[in-house]
Amino acid sequence: RTAQxxxxxxxxxPQRIIASAIECLEAGTELVHLTLVVAAWIAACAARGKSLPRGHFTDPLDAELTAxxxxQLPANETVTAVFDLAGFAGDHAERQTxxxxxxxxxxxxxRDGTTLAFAALGIDGEGP
Known part of the structure; x- marks a missing residue:
């Protein structure tokens, strides 16, 4: 179940994606897919009750995230606010990056939806 x-x-x-992304930043290695995961989660949270069923998945911060x-803030403000709310990257030096x-x-x-956003990264939605 993808909802799980x-x-x-x-x-x-924080421990599965953000920590790995910080390690990649510190090592100077590729992290585009990790940052996409975070953006996709934010987009999915925003889509609940609109293009996704409201109860499609849950989060302890549901009320705060929904508010x-x-x-509908600009992307940079949205991401900053989500990072603040969830405590992502805390006071780490690479947080702003x-x-x-x-x-x-x-x-x-x-702007483009998932198919075009993934295609821009060379990710084919067709699967194996």
Whole structure:
């Protein structure tokens, strides 16, 4: 179930994705797919109750995330606010860089949808 993967994203992303992205930034290695994961989660949270069923997945920060995402802020402001709310990257030196990289993906997801956003990264939606 993909919903199980998305459940509790604000709790899972810090250790599974954000920490790995910070390691990649520090090592100077590729992290585009990691930052895409964060942007896709933010976009999915925003889509609940609109293009996705409201209860499609849950998060301990649902009320706060919904209130924030309903403001429809520009991507950089949205990502910064989500990072603040969820505590992503804390006071890490690479936090702002990570926010900027996630915001770029969020712009593409909002403007072009998932298929084109993934295609821009060379990700084929056809699967194996």
């Amino acid at each position: 993967i998305a459940n509790d994203g604000s709790q899972k992303l 924030l995402l309903d403001q 990570l926010i900027e990289l996630v915001a770029i993906h969020l712009v593409h997801l909002r």
